[in-house]
Amino acid sequence: MLLVDGEPVSSAGSSSTGSIGRELVAALMRNPGLCAASDRLRAAPERRISSGHEEPRHVYVFQREYATVDPARVELVGTDEMTTCVGVVIRNTETGMTSISHMDFPKIVEGGLRQMLELLGDDNTPFDVHLIGGFDDASTKVVHSSGRKHKVQEGYSHPLCCKIVEALHKSQQQFHLRSFCVLGNNTMTDSYGNARPIIGGFVMQTSSGVVIPASFDMASRCPDEIVRRIRVSVSSYDPSWKGRLLETYDTHSDIFKIAPACWMPNWAEIASSLNQLSDSEVLLQCSTSPAAEPPHFVETERRIWKYLIENPDWEDTFPNYKPRIFHSTVDGRWSRHS
Numbered sequence: 001m002l003l004v005d006g007e008p009v010s011s012a013g014s015s016s017t018g019s020i021g022r023e024l025v026a027a028l029m030r031n032p033g034l035c036a037a038s039d040r041l042r043a044a045p046e047r048r049i050s051s052g053h054e055e056p057r058h059v060y061v062f063q064r065e066y067a068t069v070d071p072a073r074v075e076l077v078g079t080d081e082m083t084t085c086v087g088v089v090i091r092n093t094e095t096g097m098t099s100i101s102h103m104d105f106p107k108i109v110e111g112g113l114r115q116m117l118e119l120l121g122d123d124n125t126p127f128d129v130h131l132i133g134g135f136d137d138a139s140t141k142v143v144h145s146s147g148r149k150h151k152v153q154e155g156y157s158h159p160l161c162c163k164i165v166e167a168l169h170k171s172q173q174q175f176h177l178r179s180f181c182v183l184g185n186n187t188m189t190d191s192y193g194n195a196r197p198i199i200g201g202f203v204m205q206t207s208s209g210v211v212i213p214a215s216f217d218m219a220s221r222c223p224d225e226i227v228r229r230i231r232v233s234v235s236s237y238d239p240s241w242k243g244r245l246l247e248t249y250d251t252h253s254d255i256f257k258i259a260p261a262c263w264m265p266n267w268a269e270i271a272s273s274l275n276q277l278s279d280s281e282v283l284l285q286c287s288t289s290p291a292a293e294p295p296h297f298v299e300t301e302r303r304i305w306k307y308l309i310e311n312p313d314w315e316d317t318f319p320n321y322k323p324r325i326f327h328s329t330v331d332g333r334w335s336r337h338s
Helices: 017-029 034-044 106-117 158-169 226-237 266-276 277-286 297-308
Strands: 002-004 047-049 058-060 064-070 074-079 086-093 098-105 126-132 175-182 188-191 195-197 203-204 211-216 255-258 322-326 333-336
Touching: 002 158, 017 034, 017 158, 017 175, 034 211, 058 255, 064 106, 064 322, 074 098, 086 106, 086 203, 106 158, 126 158, 158 175, 211 255, 226 255, 226 297, 266 277, 277 297, 277 333
Parallel strands: 002 175, 047 211, 058 074, 126 175
Antiparallel strands: 064 098, 074 203, 086 098, 086 126, 188 195, 203 211, 255 322, 322 333
16 A cells, blocks of 8 residues: 555556556656655755765665665665666665665566565555656657757656556555655756756665665675676576566675576677677667766676676676675675685
């Protein structure tokens, strides 16, 4: 059950597939309390997250990943690089246990929410939920920063938001919606007329439940950045990950456990071919929102391709099909367990 200001959110009563989600999203977009919350979130200064022993201990999730954390061990959870994706945070207000995901596709929503709820505690406890990210990508007509028109984008954000809201609404669990900074509440227009998200990343302070805009430097997205990014692409072809989010941080053991992923040897050949593309071609072929990507998008894609070219055999990365495990070090970093 989805609640706003303590009151259940209701739809117009339609039961057709997808229509409930659309009606709920439309109603939530007009809710004065949620609009005010979005205004406050957009006005808050962005926090830059770095790694190191003097920084708060944090857990970061990439696209299609999730993690559940204990506030006694982890101070911040967050994600960034969101364009058409939506960040979901669910927090048990009694224990502070917090689960975060970076959802990218409607078909992982129902299974992903089940994964997120597994470690959050008693089903009778009301949870706070925040939905942040996505934008009005369906209305964008210019998709290249030069201002040239290439094609009209399809919309990805709206179907994803509708599916998330509908799944929360249908659940027996009570979810108090605290943030709904998505779609039109999270859209700006750049000088070329491209629609872009205002907030592309955020962190939650696990002890207080406070959410603020954030961005992460490269080192703070560790551990195992490139392998985890490759795993996102691989999971699309792996039936064992169908309808599921990718697991990352093991809250019981306080370790990162990166489950093994396989890729075909010809991925190195494909990576080499893609690496020959110009930067603008990389954006157009590899992004759902070419005009809205962060400046480092192309560089990151090329680092992924470099890894695949240098490591065509997945077994060199995951010997004996075993996960890659990382332990926290005293200086606040993560060290791989050999």
